[in-house]
Amino acid sequence: xxxxxxxxxxxxxxxxxxxxxxxxxxxxxxxxxxxxxxxxxxxxxxxxxxxxxxxxxxxxxxxxxxxxxxxxxxxxxxxxxxxxxxxxxxxxxxxxxxxxxxxxxxxxxxxxxxxxxxxxxxxxxxxxxxxxxxxxxxxxxxxxxxxxxxxxxxxxxxxxxxxxxxxxxxxxxxxxxxxxxxxxxxxxxxxxxxxxxxxxxxxxxxxxxxxxxxxxxxxxxxxxxxxxxxxxxxxxxxxxxxxxxxxxxxxxxxxxxxxxxxxxxxxxxxxxxxxxxxxxxxxxxxxxxxxxxxxxxxxxxxxxxxxxxxxxxxxxxxxxxxxxxxxxxxxxxxxxxxxxxxxxxxx
Amino acid sequence: xxxxxxxxxxxxxxxxxxxxxxxxxxxxxxxxxxxxxxxxxxxxxxxxxxxxxxxxxxxxxxxxxxxxxxxxxxxxxxxxxxxxxxxxxxxxxxxxxxxxxxxxxxxxxxxxxxxxxxxxxxxxxxxxxxxxxxxxxxxxxxxxxxxxxxxxxxxxxxxxxxxxxxxxxxxxxxxxxxxxxxxxxxxxxxxxxxxxxxxxxxxxxxxxxxxxxxxxxxxxxxxxxxxxxxxxxxxxxxxxxxxxxxxxxxxxxxxxxxxxxxxxxxxxxxxxxxxxxxxxxxxxxxxxxxxxxxxxxxxxxxxxxxxxxxxxxxxxxxxxxxxxxxxxxxxxxxxxxxxxxxxxxxx
DNA sequence: TTCATTTACGAAAACGTTATAGTGTTGATA
DNA sequence: TATCAACACTATAACGTTTTCGTAAATGAA
Numbered sequence: 055x056x057x058x059x060x061x062x063x064x065x066x067x068x069x070x071x072x073x074x075x076x077x078x079x080x081x082x083x084x085x086x087x088x089x090x091x092x093x094x095x096x097x098x099x100x101x102x103x104x105x106x107x108x109x110x111x112x113x114x115x116x117x118x119x120x121x122x123x124x125x126x127x128x129x130x131x132x133x134x135x136x137x138x139x140x141x142x143x144x145x146x147x148x149x150x151x152x153x154x155x156x157x158x159x160x161x162x163x164x165x166x167x168x169x170x171x172x173x174x175x176x177x178x179x180x181x182x183x184x185x186x187x188x189x190x191x192x193x194x195x196x197x198x199x200x201x202x203x204x205x206x207x208x209x210x211x212x213x214x215x216x217x218x219x220x221x222x223x224x225x226x227x228x229x230x231x232x233x234x235x236x237x238x239x240x241x242x243x244x245x246x247x248x249x250x251x252x253x254x255x256x257x258x259x260x261x262x263x264x265x266x267x268x269x270x271x272x273x274x275x276x277x278x279x280x281x282x283x284x285x286x287x288x289x290x291x292x293x294x295x296x297x298x299x300x301x302x303x304x305x306x307x308x309x310x311x312x313x314x315x316x317x318x319x320x321x322x323x324x325x326x327x328x329x330x331x332x333x334x335x336x337x338x339x340x341x342x343x344x345x346x347x348x349x350x351x352x353x354x355x356x357x358x359x360x361x362x363x364x365x366x367x368x369x370x371x372x373x374x375x376x377x378x379x380x381x382x383x384x385x386x387x388x389x390x391x392x393x394x395x396x397x398x399x400x401x
Numbered sequence: 402x403x404x405x406x407x408x409x410x411x412x413x414x415x416x417x418x419x420x421x422x423x424x425x426x427x428x429x430x431x432x433x434x435x436x437x438x439x440x441x442x443x444x445x446x447x448x449x450x451x452x453x454x455x456x457x458x459x460x461x462x463x464x465x466x467x468x469x470x471x472x473x474x475x476x477x478x479x480x481x482x483x484x485x486x487x488x489x490x491x492x493x494x495x496x497x498x499x500x501x502x503x504x505x506x507x508x509x510x511x512x513x514x515x516x517x518x519x520x521x522x523x524x525x526x527x528x529x530x531x532x533x534x535x536x537x538x539x540x541x542x543x544x545x546x547x548x549x550x551x552x553x554x555x556x557x558x559x560x561x562x563x564x565x566x567x568x569x570x571x572x573x574x575x576x577x578x579x580x581x582x583x584x585x586x587x588x589x590x591x592x593x594x595x596x597x598x599x600x601x602x603x604x605x606x607x608x609x610x611x612x613x614x615x616x617x618x619x620x621x622x623x624x625x626x627x628x629x630x631x632x633x634x635x636x637x638x639x640x641x642x643x644x645x646x647x648x649x650x651x652x653x654x655x656x657x658x659x660x661x662x663x664x665x666x667x668x669x670x671x672x673x674x675x676x677x678x679x680x681x682x683x684x685x686x687x688x689x690x691x692x693x694x695x696x697x698x699x700x701x702x703x704x705x706x707x708x709x710x711x712x713x714x715x716x717x718x719x720x721x722x723x724x725x726x727x728x729x730x731x732x733x734x735x736x737x738x739x740x741x742x743x744x745x746x747x748x
Numbered sequence: 749t750t751c752a753t754t755t756a757c758g759a760a761a762a763c764g765t766t767a768t769a770g771t772g773t774t775g776a777t778a
Numbered sequence: 779t780a781t782c783a784a785c786a787c788t789a790t791a792a793c794g795t796t797t798t799c800g801t802a803a804a805t806g807a808a
Contacts, residue, residue, distance in 0.1 A: 056545070056546060057516075057517075057545065102512065102515075102516045103516065104457075104516055104517040105513075105516045105517045105518045106453055106456045106457045106462065106517040106518065107457055107517065109453045110451075110453045110454055110457050115453065125472075125478045125481055125482050125485070126475065126478045126479050126482055127478075128473065128690075131472045131473045131474070131478055132473050134472055134497075135472050135473055135499065138472070138497075138499050147496065147498075147513065147514070147518070148496070148497060148498075149494065149495070149496045149497070150481075150485075150495060150496070150497045151494075151495075152482065152485050165449065166452075166494065167494070168449075169404075169449045169450065169451055169452045170404075170451040170452045170453040170454065171452045171453065171494070198403065198404065199403060288693070313694075314690075314694065317694040317696075318694070320696070321694075321696050324696065342690075343475075343661075343689075343690065343691055344690055344691065344694055346635070347660075347661065347664040347665070347668075347691050347695070348694070348695070348696070349664075349667070349668050349671065349695070349696055
């Protein structure tokens with residue numbers, strides 16, 4: 055009924071615990087006879103070594119702690135599925151902690167997991183952490199010899215392995231595409247500057263304009279408050295965007311830094327009687343379900359979350375398993391790809 | 402540098418390990434003086450007991466294993482976030498395993514976690530498990546005294562706590578709403594019968610028709626193959642639905658058993674020149690991002706995934722913490738709610 | 749026969765905790 | 779002065795492993 059242990063097998067077969075352990079490991083110290091007997095018994099009763107005891111003994115858990123700001127979030131889940139894939143392949147288990155964009159939850163989650171439960175962290179910092187700029191928990195973890203891999207929302211001041219999306223380049227490509235399609239009044243719908251990725255994507259927008267000799271105009275940039283993303287405030291988002299479009303009727307393209315902004319913009323534009331894509335072209339960022347199922351379907355910058363997760367897990371596991379030498383810290387950049395759909399098609 | 406342990410504190414302060422342990426627990430056996438000294442030291446160097454050692458000693462890990470078929474999936478992530486919320490409140494950690502709809506991965510994931518890593522499971526079985534009808538892993542787990550809570554995709558043959566969505570009632574309400582709006586030729590877009598939830602929602606559709614004295618017609622039912630949901634086969638889905646709508650021009654409403662079917666249907670209908678909602682009303686199932694951001698936004702049956710997850714975690718933790726008596730198995734039904742949006746508005 | 753070597757196993761320590769059961773010193777009581 | 783309790787600790791076992799070291803018995807060589 056209850057879990058079988060070495061001790062119980064030993065008692066049952068009237069041998070010592072050591073003999074059982076060694077037999078199961080096929081140690082030549084034990085006679086062929088005894089080995090077979092023990093192995094048969096263990097198999098029959100489906101013996102499995104206790105993971106916790108092994109973790110304690112080996113001082114490693116073969117477990118990775120992943121901390122993300124949100125789980126009801128397409129991009130983060132793709133990353134997690136990438137992490138899980140390679141972790142599993144390499145015999146690791148994944149523990150997930152959610153910060154819910156809160157600094158405190160991020161810290162307590164890390165502290166809880168750091169006390170022996172895991173061998174290393176993969177994490178993307180919460181929005182609040184970015185605002186506070188308090189990274190002591192990350193520093194401490196690294197100083198205590200617990201490897202950390204940061205992804206997507208990374209921190210320049212922290213030295214560790216990192217995996218990032220090339221936000222700037224992705225945004226630039228998106229805008230270049232719009233320019234090539236003949237658009238000249240390209241609006242940017244973005245976040246406030248303290249949101250790292252928003253900032254990077256904004257700079258990509260600027261680079262593209264610059265490269266093609268188009269003047270940057272503040273008038274064409276809408277920076278939306280973070281709070282508008284919260285549950286129940288979609289109305290604010292809507293009206294903000296609608297007002298913006300109404301007061302800038304000459305806009306012939308929109309680059310939005312995420313799917314929601316892009317879809318909301320498309321809806322607002324439609325309400326104002328603009329045809330998409332003939333009168334207005336739209337590009338978003340993040341290839342989630344929304345882009346694919348929108349009408350018209352949305353051209354967007356795919357971030358390859360799965361690859362990002364895979365890479366993060368590879369970096370971490372490599373570091374965990376090299377105990378002889380410490381590989382130098384790396385920052386891997388995952389390239390984006392522009393997925394063209396109906397919202398930018400010609401005609 | 403490395404992790405602080407009781408032993409190290411003991412050595413440092415020149416007392417025994419027991420004294421340190423008891424001091425930290427404020428045991429009256431230890432003199433006030435010593436207690437303060439130890440606690441000060443522990444605080445200064447930020448001592449945290451090793452979770453693994455505690456787990457081994459207490460034979461409980463304060464960890465819940467959650468196994469879901471997919472993580473890039475809105476509904477499942479809402480459930481996980483509900484689980485995580487109450488788990489955290491009650492001092493539990495969550496480990497996530499993904500079955501990716503595969504029976505084998507489900508089994509190995511469970512076996513791996515069952516060996517001491519967790520105190521109980523919360524899971525939704527994979528599609529393949531439903532097809533195979535092989536539930537030995539669930540039975541074994543329960544027989545070994547490891548509590549299991551099944552959610553959403555549950556198994557009648559397995560005796561354990563369960564949390565389910567009232568699929569039938571939810572579907573029925575949705576269809577009743579369409580009937581009340583004056584629709585008489587209501588189409589159903591559903592899955593094949595072996596998908597449990599598809600079947601239940603289909604029966605809700607039938608109940609509604611029956612209750613209002615409308616004849617059920619096979620002609621108005623489209624059962625879509627599972628494979629069409631795979632990456633890259635969206636085209637098949639599209640053309641299947643389009644053909645269906647084209648050959649049934651009298652349809653004035655659609656009830657689809659998930660968001661994707663509903664959106665795809667809306668798109669196809671629009672392509673055929675049907676106005677939504679004036680000529681065709683549409684209701685989906687699952688209140689995900691798609692419904693909210695669709696154009697027109699989609700009326701849908703919300704499953705309250707968060708509450709479902711919360712309830713599942715509560716059931717499990719209750720069972721884990723009652724060691725004196727075993728509460729009888731419960732099946733909690735989480736009610737659905739129809740969220741009305743543009744796709745069914747009058748006029 | 750004696751000593752060395754091999755064979756086949758067992759004892760014990762260790763990982764970091766906690767809980768139970770000692771133990772030596774002090775001070776009070778009979 | 780002997781006894782006893784209270785005090786303030788320490789030792790030990792236990793959780794389930796693995797691994798190093800130790801050791802009887804059997805074998806082989808001299």
